[in-house]
Amino acid sequence: MKISYNWLKQFIKIDWNSEETAALLTDLGLEVEIVDKYQSIKGGLEGIVVGHVLTCVPHPDADRLKITTVDLGTGTPVQIVCGAANVDAGQKVPVATIGTVLYDAAGVAFTIKKGKIRGQESHGMICAEDELGLGEGHDGIMVLDESLVPGTAAATVFKIENDEVFEIGLTPNRADAMSHYGTARDLRAGLLQKGVNVELITPSVSNFRVDMRTLKIDVNVEDTTLAPRYCGVTISGITVKPSPNWLQDRLKAIGIAPKNNIVDVTNYVLHELGQPLHAFDASKITGKVIVKTLPAGTKFTTLDDVERTLHEEDLMICDEKGPMCIAGVFGGTKSGVSENTNSIFLESAYFNPVSIRKTAKRHQLNTDASFRFERGIDPTITAYALKRAALLIQEVAGGEITSDVTDIYQKKIEDFAVFLNFDKAAKIIGQELPKDTIKKILVSLDIKVNSVSETGLGLTIPSYRVDVQREIDVIEEILRVYGYNNINFSKKLNATVSNAPRNEDYKIQNIVATQLNSQGFNEMMANSLTTASYVELSDMLKEEHNVTMLNPLSNDLATLRQSLLFSGLEAISYNINRKNSDLKLFEFGKSYHKFLSGFEEHKHLTLFLTGNRNKESWTNAQKPSDFFLFKGYVDAILARFGIQKTQNTPVTSDIFSEGIAIGVGHNALVEFGVVKKSILKTFGIKQEVFYADFNWDILLKMISSKIKFTEIPKYPEVRRDLALLVDQNVTYDSIYAIARQTEKSLLKEINLFDVYEGKNLPEGKKSYALSFIIQDSAKTLTDTQIDKIMSKLQKNFETELGASLR
Numbered sequence: 001m002k003i004s005y006n007w008l009k010q011f012i013k014i015d016w017n018s019e020e021t022a023a024l025l026t027d028l029g030l031e032v033e034i035v036d037k038y039q040s041i042k043g044g045l046e047g048i049v050v051g052h053v054l055t056c057v058p059h060p061d062a063d064r065l066k067i068t069t070v071d072l073g074t075g076t077p078v079q080i081v082c083g084a085a086n087v088d089a090g091q092k093v094p095v096a097t098i099g100t101v102l103y104d105a106a107g108v109a110f111t112i113k114k115g116k117i118r119g120q121e122s123h124g125m126i127c128a129e130d131e132l133g134l135g136e137g138h139d140g141i142m143v144l145d146e147s148l149v150p151g152t153a154a155a156t157v158f159k160i161e162n163d164e165v166f167e168i169g170l171t172p173n174r175a176d177a178m179s180h181y182g183t184a185r186d187l188r189a190g191l192l193q194k195g196v197n198v199e200l201i202t203p204s205v206s207n208f209r210v211d212m213r214t215l216k217i218d219v220n221v222e223d224t225t226l227a228p229r230y231c232g233v234t235i236s237g238i239t240v241k242p243s244p245n246w247l248q249d250r251l252k253a254i255g256i257a258p259k260n261n262i263v264d265v266t267n268y269v270l271h272e273l274g275q276p277l278h279a280f281d282a283s284k285i286t287g288k289v290i291v292k293t294l295p296a297g298t299k300f301t302t303l304d305d306v307e308r309t310l311h312e313e314d315l316m317i318c319d320e321k322g323p324m325c326i327a328g329v330f331g332g333t334k335s336g337v338s339e340n341t342n343s344i345f346l347e348s349a350y351f352n353p354v355s356i357r358k359t360a361k362r363h364q365l366n367t368d369a370s371f372r373f374e375r376g377i378d379p380t381i382t383a384y385a386l387k388r389a390a391l392l393i394q395e396v397a398g399g400e401i402t403s404d405v406t407d408i409y410q411k412k413i414e415d416f417a418v419f420l421n422f423d424k425a426a427k428i429i430g431q432e433l434p435k436d437t438i439k440k441i442l443v444s445l446d447i448k449v450n451s452v453s454e455t456g457l458g459l460t461i462p463s464y465r466v467d468v469q470r471e472i473d474v475i476e477e478i479l480r481v482y483g484y485n486n487i488n489f490s491k492k493l494n495a496t497v498s499n500a501p502r503n504e505d506y507k508i509q510n511i512v513a514t515q516l517n518s519q520g521f522n523e524m525m526a527n528s529l530t531t532a533s534y535v536e537l538s539d540m541l542k543e544e545h546n547v548t549m550l551n552p553l554s555n556d557l558a559t560l561r562q563s564l565l566f567s568g569l570e571a572i573s574y575n576i577n578r579k580n581s582d583l584k585l586f587e588f589g590k591s592y593h594k595f596l597s598g599f600e601e602h603k604h605l606t607l608f609l610t611g612n613r614n615k616e617s618w619t620n621a622q623k624p625s626d627f628f629l630f631k632g633y634v635d636a637i638l639a640r641f642g643i644q645k646t647q648n649t650p651v652t653s654d655i656f657s658e659g660i661a662i663g664v665g666h667n668a669l670v671e672f673g674v675v676k677k678s679i680l681k682t683f684g685i686k687q688e689v690f691y692a693d694f695n696w697d698i699l700l701k702m703i704s705s706k707i708k709f710t711e712i713p714k715y716p717e718v719r720r721d722l723a724l725l726v727d728q729n730v731t732y733d734s735i736y737a738i739a740r741q742t743e744k745s746l747l748k749e750i751n752l753f754d755v756y757e758g759k760n761l762p763e764g765k766k767s768y769a770l771s772f773i774i775q776d777s778a779k780t781l782t783d784t785q786i787d788k789i790m791s792k793l794q795k796n797f798e799t800e801l802g803a804s805l806r
Contacts, residue, residue, distance in 0.1 A: 002254035003183050004038070005164040007272070011184035011201050014191070018164040021187070028190045029480045030177055031169045038253040040161035040245070041133045042107065047100030048132060048154035049073065050144060051124075056089045061118040068126070070095060073151015081122040086140035092148045093141055094132060096125045103133065134158060161249040173467040175375035179274030189444035189481050203272070205387040211400035217345050218288035219406045226315045227291045227327065229350040229379055229409040231386045234282055236343040238262065238399035247396060261396040262337045262344060265389055267368070274377055275348060275385035276369035278317075278325060280335045282343040287320030289345065294323060302330045302365075314359045315351060328356040328373040330365050343402070346393070348386035350379040350413070353466075361551055378464030379413045415448075416461040416469050423455070428475045431487050441481045447474070503703050509588055512605065515640055519633060521584040521607070526567035528590065529557040534566040537679050538655050547592045547599060560592035564606045565655060565675070565691060566683075572610060573683040581687065582611030588696070605694040607633060607672070610687055627674065630690040631660070634672050637694065638662065643669065643702055648733065655679060655691070664702065670694045717748065717775035720790050722797075723806040724768045725761070730801050735768065742796050743789050746781070749773035767806055 005018055014021065022032035051070040054077055059065035066087055069077045072095060080095070087093070096102055100112045102125075112125050129135035129142055132154070148157065168183070176182050181202070188200045215234040221227050242248075243264040251258050251267060258264050266277040280289075296312040300323045308326075310316070315327040324335035328351040337344060357374035360366060383405060390401060426432040439449055442459065447468075451458035461468050468477060479487075500507075513523060532548065535541040541562045552558035561567060564587060575583055585608040593600045609630045612622045638646065643664065651659035651671050659673020672692030680689060724735070732752050739750050754769035761767060774781060774789055797803040 001168045001170045001178060003166040003168055003180060004250060004253040005166065006161070007163075007180050007250055007253070008184055008187070011181055012188055012191075012198050013201070014187075014196075014198060018166070022166055024190045024194075025166065025168065025183070025187060027480075027483055027485065028186050029171070029174070030183060030186060032166045033169045034167045036165045036167065038161070038163040038165050040249045040252070041158070042103050043101055043109075043133075044160050044162060045132060045154040045158065047097050047112075048094050048127070049097060050148045050150055050152040050154065050157065051093050051095035051126065052150040053087065053089050053091045053093060053126075056087055059118060059120060061120075065118065067120055070124070070126070071150045072097065072124075073149065078123040079121055080124050080126055081117040081120050082126045082141065084126065084128065084141040086143070087126060091141075092144040092146055092150075094127045094144065094154050096127055096131075098124060100124075102127075102131060105130070159245075161245075161253075163249075163253045165253055172375060175372065175377065175466055176274075176464050178372050178375070179271060181273050185446070189441065192444045193441065193481055193483065203388055205384060205391060208387040208391055209401065210404055212402055213404065215282060215343060215402040217282065217285060217403065217406075219408060220288055220290045221408045221410075222290060222292035223315065224408075224410050226293070226352045226355045227349060228352065228411060228413060229382050229407070230291055231348045231383050231408070232289065232345055232406045233386060233390055233401060234343060234345050234403040235390060235393055235399045236282070236402040238342055238344065238393065238397040240337060240339050240341050240397065243396055260337070260339070262341070262393060265392045265396060266346075268392065269385055269389045270368055270372070273381060273385050273388065274372060275381055276328065276372055276377070277385065277389050278331060278347045278369075279337050280317075280324060280345040280347065281337055281341045282345045283341070284335045285319045285324070285345055289347075290318045290320070291327065291349075292316060292318060294318070298323065300326070301333050302326065303333055303336060304330075305333060308363055311359070311362055313355065314362070315355055317347065326359060326363070326365075327351055329360050329363070329370045330367055343399075344393075346386060346390060348382050348389070350377060350382050376464075376466035378462075380463065382409075383407050413463045415463050416465075418459045418461055418469070418471055418474055419456055420459055420471055420474050421456040424471065425475050425478065428472070429479055429487060430490070433478070433482060437482070438478055441478050442474070445477055445481065447477070503700070505700060508700060508703065512637060512640065513586070513588075515636065516584075516586050516607075516633075519584070519636070521586045521633075524568070524571050524585045524587045526564070526571060526587060526589065527557065528560055528592070529553075530559055530561045530567060531556045532559040535562060537566070537682060538563070538653075540653055540655070545593045545595065547594050562591050562593060563655075564589050564591060564604050564693065565679075568606055568608045568691070569675070569680070569683045569685065569689070572608060572689060573685055576685060576687070582615065584609055603696040605637075605696050605699075607690075607692040607694075609633070609690040610685075624688070625690065627658075627690065630672065630692070634662070634670055634692050638669065641699055641703055643699075667698050667702075668695060669698060669702075711777075713775055713777045715776060715778070715780045717773050718781055718786055719771055719773055720786065721769065721771050722790070722794065724770065724797060724801075724803040725765055725806050726768060726797075726801055726803045728757075728764050728766055730766075730768075730803070732768065734801065735770065735797065738796050738800055739772070739793055742792050743774075746774050746776055746785075746789060747772060748775050 018035050022035055026032050049072055051072050053068050053070055055069045057067050059067055065081055065083050068080050068082055068087060070080050071077050096112045098112055098114050101109050103109055114123055126141045129137040170177060177186055185200060188198055191198055215236050217234055219230060219232055221230050240260050240262055243258050243261045247264050247268060248258040251264060254271060256267055262279050266279055270276050293312060293314060294310050294316050298310040299307055300310055301307045316323045317325040317327050325331045351373050353374050353376045356370055360370040360374060386405060442449060446462050448460040449457050450460055468474060532546055535543050535546060545562060547560040549558050568585060572583055587606050590601045590603050609625050613625050614620050616622055646662050646664055649661050651661045651673055653671055655676060656673035657676045659671060661671045662669050670692055675689045675691050736750055739747060751771045752768060753771055756767040774786060
């Protein structure tokens with residue numbers, strides 16, 4: 001929300017600088033995120049002065065140029081070369097002096113410099129309207145009033161508006177502050193707490209009167225539940241034209257583009273008082289105005305020329321022919337104000353917030369009006385805001401009030417009654433505040449104190465404070481105005497020590513995350529909401545298992561993810577597109593599924609690897625990441641969990657072009673492999689991506705609570721290598737199994753350190769180079785023992801696999 005400081009000062013007279021005011025607003029809960037400068041003319045005409053043209057003669061070397069001498073009020077006239085046809089001696093003109101920064105139509109800055117034009121020096125520029133941002137005219141230079149004194153700053157001549165704009169990060173519950181008046185009301189309460197007594201000024205509507213009763217439009221509210229209050233009045237004889245500068249400047253300062261004087265006034269009152277308004281062309285209304293719902297399926301074209309299909313719960317503003325406006329949300333094309341409009345029906349209403357919220361979301365419309373209606377506006381100012389707008393329209397568009405104000409308000413929206421207990425307030429705040437201070441704060445917030453007792457206060461909360469309906473809400477109001485920074489801190493520190501299990505989820509997560517960080521991985525956190533179409537990328541995922549949102553933010557965030565793969569690929573694609581293609585990512589997250597038995601959530605740990613192993617360096621040649629490197633990261637996690645005796649099986653998931661599943665018994669712990677190119681193509685990824693998906697819930701169950709350890713051996717280990725020539729179909733797993741079966745006690749490690757296939761080998765053969773670590777924890781091994789073990793290994797390889805030594 002944007003708040004103009006100049007506009008705010010119309011409600012509350014304050015001479016504080018913007019920094020002090022922003023700090024107080026932030027302390028009050030209206031957090032000022034930034035303070036921007038605003039000027040009605042970009043650059044503020046700084047460096048532009050009034051000049052008096054003393055002489056004007058043709059340029060000797062250019063037919064369309066003239067050489068002028070101009071008095072700038074400095075005592076020494078300057079020479080300026082000008083190309084305007086209307087420049088002449090004796091004129092008072094705006095001059096951009098040397099060093100002045102001007103802006104072209106696109107907003108690009110350029111600086112006026114001393115130069116030569118066709119051999120003649122020029123010390124500035126005599127300006128046209130568009131060059132100063134004062135208009136669009138470029139037929140010639142601006143000729144100013146003859147009475148102006150040379151050297152007068154142009155900013156004083158053209159009354160430049162200089163303003164400061166607060167960008168407030170308003171929380172959704174603070175509907176009462178969604179206007180300049182609401183912000184001023186809060187600011188006044190904060191100033192009173194600081195001992196600064198200022199008056200809150202409200203715009204007067206005492207001049208409102210009915211000029212003649214010649215255009216009465218009856219109103220029929222059929223659904224008073226959805227439209228508890230509805231007001232209207234007609235204004236005739238208006239002229240639709242651009243708004244005056246003061247009104248345009250107010251709207252431009254807060255980022256609203258002016259349209260015409262009628263629409264601008266409705267926007268002005270909206271941001272001034274927080275009351276949305278709508279103006280209908282009275283000549284386009286047939287019969288009376290009817291506030292009602294229409295049958296489902298009714299077609300209606302809104303101001304953006306989009307034909308919308310109405311829901312049976314959408315509240316509509318209609319005439320006797322049909323719908324004219326979606327109540328509180330968006331107007332229609334056929335009843336809006338145009339340049340030919342000369343009479344209007346002006347609407348001011350209070351609509352049911354829930355109804356407006358549903359309608360706005362249903363049609364994916366988010367307007368300034370719906371933003372306020374759906375959060376709850378002040379029902380007591382509906383008629384007041386209507387009169388305020390009517391007077392402004394008369395001021396800027398002429399015309400006469402031609403009907404009485406229609407005000408349909410069958411059931412008054414009551415204020416809220418709350419009892420505040422002093423002891424509870426002290427307990428929540430952490431400090432006992434003086435009772436007089438509490439009462440003073442409440443009164444400054446328009447909260448009435450009906451009764452006072454030793455135990456507390458009986459209060460009436462104004463109906464516009466929809467966020468203050470409970471005792472705790474009142475305490476929060478007291479605290480924010482009193483100031484969180486003014487609450488004393490206790491010097492006593494209390495702490496409790498809990499006996500938490502070692503294997504709690506978050507602790508294990510931190511351990512694994514630390515390990516992955518040390519290996520160069522970065523943690524990512526993706527949105528659990530995603531697009532429903534991702535399930536089409538894998539036959540393993542089913543559309544009927546999608547958990548869909550009833551009220552999605554957008555189509556891309558309408559479904560809870562069934563797999564963490566696609567959100568990870570989105571992150572990889574995003575990084576690659578920004579020249580960051582060497583990635584190691586991991587994520588802890590959940591997948592969501594809807595089955596016949598009900599909804600289910602499953603927690604996962606996922607790893608992603610793509611690009612080169614190391615950063616580019618003159619000491620290391622770049623080498624792409626491969627499957628075995630990735631497998632090492634996966635195995636390291638299982639090892640950190642202390643999980644052993646696993647089985648490797650080919651993966652069955654269709655997201656991998658090749659992959660492995662590692663499990664224990666019937667439990668699959670992790671599936672990993674190379675992601676299919678067809679899936680990568682969907683995300684625009686052209687490089688290989690490795691992906692691992694750990695079933696985190698099962699991993700946690702397999703952690704042993706018992707600590708197992710072995711002593712560090714005192715005796716040395718021995719390494720022996722074998723180069724085996726085996727058939728192409730022989731796997732490393734089969735060699736590993738035979739070796740373990742051959743020597744169970746002394747054989748500690750088996751490692752495959754080279755695989756060779758190619759020339760100089762018999763057809764259908766390959767070479768495996770393996771190392772074997774042999775160690776006895778009780779004594780030093782002898783050569784005889786070592787040779788005996790290696791002989792047995794060689795013999796079993798020859799017998800069972802048909803292997804031979806190279």
